[in-house]
Amino acid sequence: MLSKTLHISTSPHINKGVSTDMIMKNVVYALIPVALFSVYAFGINALLVIITAVISAVMTEHLLCRWSNQQSTVSDWSAIITGLLLGLTLPPIFPLWMTFLGGVMAIALGKFVFGGLGYNAFNPALVGRAILQAAFPVAITTWHPAFLEDRFVSISKSVMAFPFTEPIVDGISGATPLSAFKFDQITTDSADLALGLISGSTGETCSWLIALGGIYLIYKKMMNWRIPVTILLTVFVLSGILYLVESQIYPSPTFMLFSGGLMLGAVFMATDMVGSPITPLGIVIYGIFIGVLVVVIRIWGGLPEGVMYAILLGNALTPQIDSLIKPKVYGSKKVMV
Amino acid sequence: MLTSLKNTFKHGVHPPENKEETNGLPIRQFPFAPLIILPVQQHIGAASQIIVKEGQEVSRGQLLAKANGYMSVPMHSPVSGKIRKIADVLLISGQTSPGIYLEPFPYSGQEVVVGNPISLDASPEEILKGIQDAGIVGLGGAAFPTHVKLKIPEGKTCDYLIINGIECEPYLTTDHRVMLEQADDIFTGIRYLLKVTGAKEVIIGIEANKQDAADHLSSKIPTDLPVRVQVVPVKYPQGAEKMLITALLGKEVPSGGLPIEVNAVVVNVATTAEIGRLLPHGQGIQERVITITGPGVKKKGNYLIPIGTPLRYVLEQVGAVDNISEVYMGGPMMGVSASSLDISIVKGTSGIVVFGDNEVRKVDKIYPCIKCGACVDACPIFLNPSKLGILAKFEAYDTMAEEFNLMDCFECGSCSYVCPSNIPLVQYFRLSKGIVRKRNSAKQQKSNA
Numbered sequence: 001m002l003s004k005t006l007h008i009s010t011s012p013h014i015n016k017g018v019s020t021d022m023i024m025k026n027v028v029y030a031l032i033p034v035a036l037f038s039v040y041a042f043g044i045n046a047l048l049v050i051i052t053a054v055i056s057a058v059m060t061e062h063l064l065c066r067w068s069n070q071q072s073t074v075s076d077w078s079a080i081i082t083g084l085l086l087g088l089t090l091p092p093i094f095p096l097w098m099t100f101l102g103g104v105m106a107i108a109l110g111k112f113v114f115g116g117l118g119y120n121a122f123n124p125a126l127v128g129r130a131i132l133q134a135a136f137p138v139a140i141t142t143w144h145p146a147f148l149e150d151r152f153v154s155i156s157k158s159v160m161a162f163p164f165t166e167p168i169v170d171g172i173s174g175a176t177p178l179s180a181f182k183f184d185q186i187t188t189d190s191a192d193l194a195l196g197l198i199s200g201s202t203g204e205t206c207s208w209l210i211a212l213g214g215i216y217l218i219y220k221k222m223m224n225w226r227i228p229v230t231i232l233l234t235v236f237v238l239s240g241i242l243y244l245v246e247s248q249i250y251p252s253p254t255f256m257l258f259s260g261g262l263m264l265g266a267v268f269m270a271t272d273m274v275g276s277p278i279t280p281l282g283i284v285i286y287g288i289f290i291g292v293l294v295v296v297i298r299i300w301g302g303l304p305e306g307v308m309y310a311i312l313l314g315n316a317l318t319p320q321i322d323s324l325i326k327p328k329v330y331g332s333k334k335v336m337v
Numbered sequence: 338m339l340t341s342l343k344n345t346f347k348h349g350v351h352p353p354e355n356k357e358e359t360n361g362l363p364i365r366q367f368p369f370a371p372l373i374i375l376p377v378q379q380h381i382g383a384a385s386q387i388i389v390k391e392g393q394e395v396s397r398g399q400l401l402a403k404a405n406g407y408m409s410v411p412m413h414s415p416v417s418g419k420i421r422k423i424a425d426v427l428l429i430s431g432q433t434s435p436g437i438y439l440e441p442f443p444y445s446g447q448e449v450v451v452g453n454p455i456s457l458d459a460s461p462e463e464i465l466k467g468i469q470d471a472g473i474v475g476l477g478g479a480a481f482p483t484h485v486k487l488k489i490p491e492g493k494t495c496d497y498l499i500i501n502g503i504e505c506e507p508y509l510t511t512d513h514r515v516m517l518e519q520a521d522d523i524f525t526g527i528r529y530l531l532k533v534t535g536a537k538e539v540i541i542g543i544e545a546n547k548q549d550a551a552d553h554l555s556s557k558i559p560t561d562l563p564v565r566v567q568v569v570p571v572k573y574p575q576g577a578e579k580m581l582i583t584a585l586l587g588k589e590v591p592s593g594g595l596p597i598e599v600n601a602v603v604v605n606v607a608t609t610a611e612i613g614r615l616l617p618h619g620q621g622i623q624e625r626v627i628t629i630t631g632p633g634v635k636k637k638g639n640y641l642i643p644i645g646t647p648l649r650y651v652l653e654q655v656g657a658v659d660n661i662s663e664v665y666m667g668g669p670m671m672g673v674s675a676s677s678l679d680i681s682i683v684k685g686t687s688g689i690v691v692f693g694d695n696e697v698r699k700v701d702k703i704y705p706c707i708k709c710g711a712c713v714d715a716c717p718i719f720l721n722p723s724k725l726g727i728l729a730k731f732e733a734y735d736t737m738a739e740e741f742n743l744m745d746c747f748e749c750g751s752c753s754y755v756c757p758s759n760i761p762l763v764q765y766f767r768l769s770k771g772i773v774r775k776r777n778s779a780k781q782q783k784s785n786a
Contacts, residue, residue: 009697009698011763013670115705279710327713327721329720331579
């Protein structure tokens with residue numbers, strides 16, 4: 001009796017019980033409705049793109065870990081998020097071989113070279129997408145209309161394009177609301193925008209489902225609400241001011257809010273914990289910075305959409321924000337630098 | 338003054354309280370163990386000096402070891418009996434300390450040897466001496482000699498005497514029961530404390546989960562004492578001196594300073610009760626109230642246990658035998674795991690929590706820091722544990738201390754509690770602080786030489 005070996009550990013001996021893999025898993029859960037809507041809107045093409053992105057991200061992570069003699073980190077679920085997010089930011093008829101390459105790049109150059117989970121300075125999915133945008137500027141801006149009747153039975157030739165060949169465009173293409181506005185000055189109905197009845201990247205069209213996923217994560221305390229709120233508020237206020245000044249030239253703030261990848265980026269990508277600042281004030285600065293960049297790129301830049309670059313630049317600014325914004329330590333006289 | 342008076346501090350965590358199983362159980366006397374083992378190192382400071390011999394018969398309350406200088410307290414016999422041997426005793430740290438093995442007489446009664454009673458008319462110096470002679474140390478767990486803490490430095494004044502009845506550690510209900518059952522001792526203790534500190538106002542801080550204790554003490558406040566009871570919201574680590582001062586006074590204790598910098602002195606409520614009980618009779622500490630609880634304990638409760646009772650005997654008596662995996666001396670947030678059951682109850686033991694196999698926290702995997710910021714939002718002194726943790730891994734101890742205020746960390750463990758990646762942050766900081774202290778004293782010696 002009382003002779004068995006005692007367990008010994010350092011305090012605290014209890015834990016809140018929220019683990020990193022649990023956070024990652026919940027992000028995946030929050031993204032599932034978005035992915036399902038994407039398949040509903042764009043059919044089998046979108047399904048193939050998303051699945052390919054996830055498989056390539058997970059496979060790359062596993063193999064890189066193996067080749068560098070480390071334990072595979074696939075079980076922390078973060079590679080699945082990277083794959084999902086990459087798939088959701090690509091056009092629905094994006095060639096699968098390019099998608100696959102994007103997944104490899106996202107993990108290898110966006111995550112692994114920095115040291116893996118926790119050390120990736122930039123959102124890996126966006127790094128992958130940025131590389132694809134530079135390498136395949138045509139394919140990544142070839143959009144496809146949503147809700148085509150044959151979307152569940154026919155696979156686009158473009159999707160199945162043979163590696164290293166020019167993508168084949170089917171002939172049917174659908175401009176996104178942002179590109180329609182930028183190049184043809186056509187505005188899209190706000191109700192269609194909010195409900196996601198528009199063309200765009202696979203997962204960016206249904207703003208309300210994305211927002212719902214964000215609310216779920218905020219409720220679970222697994223996402224910092226300040227990031228999406230400051231980004232969206234900044235975009236809304238800034239474009240609102242412009243709209244008030246000259247409503248003929250500038251798009252309405254609701255159009256800005258619900259079009260393009262803003263919602264997906266603000267809720268699921270700018271909130272990547274690793275690439276965002278750690279203090280509340282730092283987060284607000286980061287959010288405003290991204291919001292301003294989104295408006296500037298969309299309205300005055302050459303591209304119709306700027307969420308990706310805005311977030312990547314925000315990630316780049318994060319270390320500077322964190323070294324400048326330090327909370328005042330209890331009882332210290334030091335003030336913020 | 339930076340913080341607004343919201344009756345609590347900023348940040349902190351809310352671990353499950355788990356107090357309901359013992360907070361309704363009255364304090365019960367624990368039997369004497371067949372062998373009492375008393376280490377002379379039970380407090381912060383110099384160990385007591387043994388003044389008895391092997392084979393000597395001693396009475397309950399008799400002085401066994403005297404204080405070794407100012408930063409030390411004496412030790413009294415918890416029971417009448419015979420000194421079996423004087424030899425090394427195992428401490429919870431794994432180190433040993435000289436100690437006394439005392440075999441109680443089978444007929445040992447409750448009568449106690451009386452020393453020099455200290456009346457309320459005594460001078461502050463006499464009272465301080467009386468507190469030291471009674472062997473009183475902080476019973477909240479730190480075991481810092483109380484007379485040292487109560488000595489107001491030259492040029493400082495104490496306006497507020499804060500009685501700490503927060504007990505923010507989960508599971509523990511020691512202070513709760515003391516407040517419910519020993520109100521008279523507490524107020525007598527406050528009279529002595531008012532005399533030595535010269536405080537103008539007394540605030541008893543109690544967390545909202547002990548409303549009954551707050552009501553009871555409020556109803557018992559003697560009309561001639563400037564005492565008020567302040568109930569504050571439940572939050573860990575509110576029982577830490579600095580956090581309690583912020584909660585009650587809205588002031589911040591300067592970094593590296595003591596509460597007296599903001600004209601306050603904080604004393605634990607059980608320590609206050611002990612002063613009120615022992616000083617009028619000139620007695621020394623022989624026993625203390627300890628909560629024994631946790632899923633591994635059959636007879637949970639609050640017990641008055643003689644100092645020096647072996648942990649093994651305690652666990653056998655409360656039926657913690659079959660399902661025992663880890664034993665904590667103190668609460669689960671700051672308590673220390675017992676590496677052996679052959680250690681003794683000491684003055685600083687405020688609780689014994691027993692976890693079985695199912696409850697013990699098994700860390701199967703440590704993930705990298707994902708910069709989620711949970712620790713930053715938890716740290717009650719606004720450090721950046723995430724950054725400090727990374728610096729500790731790079732062994733950048735000097736940077737941690739100079740640029741990231743490492744030395745302000747009081748090791749409450751809130752950062753580790755919330756960390757989703759299971760990073761043992763507070764353990765890193767304990768080790769880092771030790772290394773910085775060592776380096777600093779080495780530097781000091783070099784510059785002196």
